[in-house]
Amino acid sequence: MAMKARSRREKVGSGLGLLLGIIGFNLLVPLLFEQQANFDFNQLLWAAVSAMLCSELGARVGKWLDARAQAKGLAKEGE
Numbered sequence: 001m002a003m004k005a006r007s008r009r010e011k012v013g014s015g016l017g018l019l020l021g022i023i024g025f026n027l028l029v030p031l032l033f034e035q036q037a038n039f040d041f042n043q044l045l046w047a048a049v050s051a052m053l054c055s056e057l058g059a060r061v062g063k064w065l066d067a068r069a070q071a072k073g074l075a076k077e078g079e
Contacts, residue, residue, distance in 0.1 A: 009062035017058020021051040 006014075025047045
């Protein structure tokens with residue numbers, strides 16, 4: 001099994017996406033679910049899903065920034 005090393009931008013993007021996904025979900029909870037005192041598994045599930053999606057989105061943005069920086073570097077070398 002081959003392991004692909006993740007770049008620094010991918011790691012930072014993934015971490016920031018995870019953090020923003022958790023914060024964003026916590027801000028949307030009062031709008032999506034009525035206030036209740038007991039534990040709700042749906043809230044936990046939606047929090048995990050939104051955090052994973054934002055984390056993956058952040059990693060993809062970091063990968064895109066890396067590819068863009070490499071393309072700029074190759075264009076400068078070709079001149």
